[in-house]
Amino acid sequence: MFSNLKQQPADKILALIQAFREDPRENKIDLGVGVYKNAQGQTPIMRAVKAAERKLWEEETTKTYVTLAGDAAFSDTMISLVLGDAVARDRVAAVATPGGTGAVRQAFELVQMANPDARVFVSDPTWPNHLSILKHLGIETVTYRYFDTETCGVDFGAMMADLDQVKAGDLVLLHGCCHNPTGANLNLMQWQQVVDLLNAKGAVPMIDIAYQGFGDGLDKDAAATRLVAANCPEALIAASCSKNFGIYRERTGLLMAVAQEKGLHGVMQGNLAYLSRQNYSFPPDHGGKLVSIVLSDDVLRADWQVELEEVRQGMLALREQLADELRRLSGSDRFGFLAQHRGMFSRLGASPDKVERLRAEHGIYMVGDSRMNIAGLNSRTVPVLAQAIIDVGI
Template structure:
C-alpha cells in the first residue's frame, strides 16, 4: 500500500537551509530561514523563559494530561495580551500545536460551520497558508496585496478583491508584520477593511504570529483589537514562537469571538472536539512557560524588556540597510525597508537576481526575494547592500 504514495514537493525553505549548510564559502549569509537570530547568529532562550522553566521544574509534580482545550491560565493570559479587554461572554479559545496548528484548527472550524466556505488570502502570503488549504481541499481566492513597484500595500486593489467575499466566507488577514512582505496596513486602512467585512458578512481570520516584533505589543495588536471590537464573529490564530522565542515548544492559541454566550459555548465545544480529533490534548510545557511569565509582574516586565531589545535591533538593522542602499544606489528606492516591520521584507527582486546573490555573494534568501532582517548584523549589512546594488536589483 505505502508504495502507492506519491512523492511530495520538498519545502523550498528547508531545501535552502540544506544548500546553505553545504556552502563552504567564508562569509556566506543566511537570510532565508524565518527565525530570530541575535548579532552572533544564535536564536537565544529569553531570560524570562529560562526563569519560568526553572520555576516549573522546581514546582511541577506530574506530567499527567491537563485539559482538552489547554489550561485556562494560559488561554486567558494570552487572549488578554492579544485583545486587551477580553469579552468573556463572547470568547472561546483552545491551545494548539503552534500558530500553524491554530490556523489549521480555524480552517477546520470554518468548514464545519460552512461546508461551502471560500477563503480569501493575500497575494503573497505565508506559503503554509496555501499548502494547508490545498491539502484540505478548501477553495481559496487570492486577493491583491503587495505592490511590487512601491514595495507597499496595494490597498485599493485589496479592498476591491476582499469586497467579493460573501457571507460565510473567510478573509485571512495578517495581524502585523506581514509575512513575506513586511508591508503592513495602517490603522485607517484597518478601519476600511472592517467596514467592508461588516457589509459583506465575511468572517476575518487573523494570523497574529509576530506580535511585539513590529511597533510594540499593543501597537501590533491594534488592527486585531479594532476588528474584534466591531465585528460579531472573528477568528484569531496567535503564536508564541517568535515573541517568546519558544519555536520548538509549538505553543499557539485559537481564539474565536462569537455573537453571544450561546454561540460561544457551541464554538468552544466544537474547538475542543477538533483538538481531540487532531492531537487529543495540546502540548503543555510552552503554554505553562507563557502563562508563568504573563501572570508574574517581574517575569512579564523582563520579558517585555527583552522583546523590546529584539524589536529595536530589527528596526536598527532596517534603518542601517536602507541608509547603506541609499548611499550606494544614490536613490531612495530602497527606503521601503525602513518602513516595513517584523522580521521580513520583500525586495521585489527577480528569481534570477536572487540566484545571482546566492551564486556570486553567498547570500541566501527565498526565491521570491523575501529576506530575513534578523539574519543580518551590523557587519553584514554593508555586504548585503553592496551585493544588492551590484546584482542590479
C-alpha cells in the same frame, strides 16, 4: 498500498536551509530561515523564559494530561495579551494548539465544519503554509492582491477591489502585524475600511498574529486584531508564541474564536475541544505553562518586555542601517521602504534570477520571491548585503 503514494514537492525554505548548510563559503549569509537570530547568529532563550522554566521545574508535581482546551491560565493570559479589553472574556472561546500552525489548521477545519462551501481569501503573497494547508483540506482558495512590487508597499485599492468579491460565509485571512513575507502593513484607517467591507458582505475575518511585539510594540501590534475582534460579529484569531517568547521548539499557540452573539460561547468551545480530540487529543503544555508563568509574574513579565523591546529595536536599527547604506550606494531613496516595513521580513521585489545571482555570486541566501529575514543580518553584514544588491542590479 504505499506504492500509490506520490513524492511530495520539497519545501522551498527547507531546501534553502540545506543548500546554505552545504555551501563551503565562510562569508555566506542566511536570510532565508524564518527564525529570529541575534547579532551572534544565535536564537537565545529569553531570560524570563529561563527563569520560568526553573520555577516550573521546582513547582510542577505531575505530567498528567491537561484538558482538551489546554491550561486555562495560558488561554486567559494570551487572550489578555492579544485582545486586551477589546472583547468580553465570555465572548471568546479558545484552545491551546501545537504552535501557531496548529491554530491555523484548526481554524480552517472549524470553518469547514461550520460552512463546507466557505471560500478562504488570502493575500498575494502570504505565508506558503497557509496555501498548503488549505489545499490539503480541499478548501477553495481565492487570492486578493496585496503587495505592490513597484512601491514595495500595500496596494490597498487593489486589495479592496478584490475583497469586494467576498460573499456571506466566506473567510478572509489577514496578517495581524508584520506581514509575512512582505513586511508591508495596513494602517488602522485601512483596517477599519476592511472591517466595514467584511461586515457589509457578511464575511468572517481570520487574523494570523505570529509576531506581536516585533513591529511597533506589543499593544500597537495588537491594535488591528483588537479592532477586528471588537467590531466584527465573528472572528478567528491564530496566535503564536514561537517568536515573541523564543520558544519555537515548544510548539505553543492559541486559537481564539470570537462570537459576539450571546450564548454561542459554549457551542464554540465545545467544537474547538472536539477538533482538538480529533487532531492531537490533548495539546502540549510545557510552552503554554512557561508563557502563563511569565505573563502572570510582574517581575518576569517586565523583564520579558524589556528583552522583547531590545529585539524589536535591534531589527529596526538593522532596517535603518540597510536603507541608509543602499541610499548611499544607489544615490536614491528607492530602498527607503526597508525602514518602513515591520517585523522579521521584507520583500525586495527582486526577480528570481537576481535572487539566484545573490546566492551564486555573493553567498547570500533568501527565498526565491526575494523575501529576506532582517534578523539574519548584523551590523557587519548589512554593508555586504547592500553592496551585493547593487552589484546584481536590484
